[in-house]
Amino acid sequence: MDDGKNRAMPLDGNAEGGLLRELFAPEMTAAEITCDGCGAVAAVGAINVYGTAMGAVFRCALCDTVVLRLTHTPAGLFLDMRGARRLFVASSEL
């Protein structure tokens, strides 16, 4: 099974801050994401990210649940957030 994890060692979420800004107006690496798998709360910039040719897969650093998946296709940009319970952006970033 290739779920984007086997390609390489992960980088930190901040490495894909630019990709997130293709969709979100605020700076997103400082935003807090709550993992739906284990409930851990972490900065998006601090969780594991696996970059792929088509986008990126963000995983919880504690339980490895996929919390964010961004995929570029010829048709457009897909955002899959099934593994995230909540995304919090501080008012200072809005």
Next chain:
Amino acid sequence: MTAIELAVAAPAPKRLQWMTATVREVIEETSRVRSLVIDVPGWSGHRAGQHVDVRLTGEDGYQAQRSYSIASAPETPDLVITVERIIEGEVSPYLAGEVRPGDRFELRGPIGGYFVWTVPLDGHLFLVAGGSGIAPLMAMLRHRAAANSDTPATLLYSSRTAEDIIYRAELERLDWQVGTKVVHTLTRMQPAGWSGFSRRIDRAMLEATCFPVVVRPRIFVCGPTPLVEVAARALRDIGHSQNLIKTERFGPTGGSYG
């Protein structure tokens, strides 16, 4: 002040756009590393620790994109990125090799709100760098110096050999400033009479160089993935809070995304 004036004073963030960067100057840092001073019309300024995405487009339309940390202080008008040449990379052989003043490429940024340090955060600052991972930490040290901050700061910097130390002369000058300490470790070869460390970064080295746990230093670690993971784990084992340790992994090859 009316609501309309407030809105003008604090514009809402916009989605990132690709901009055209023009190389103004190329600085040879080491045999494999160059700094590029670039002009980006409409640049909005940055914070120390942020990066930019660079996109190159071939004649056939093929595009390659990589991220590079900003090495310059927010206080200086020059925007500087530092690029290490990765032999099999797609972008760095051009940026750290063939590029000439006047060349243009696409760039977007600044990016990042997590791996960022600004003077008002205050507190002790402990920086750990491996190879070209020094770049965003250099932006923090330059920012600290430009703002005349008296925040105590220590940099632990791992390089292969003395010739591979990036910003070497500037780091020597910084080491003389009050409150700043620069500690080197050379992992592959050491010059005669070397007084620094001579091994990979480990727990004992971090204990010897980092501020005590009780002063709650803000810690930034940047470099190749193995170095970052070893250092971050050791710092947690020593007792530093996970919340105060921020990392930026460059990937398994030791290159900044190639």
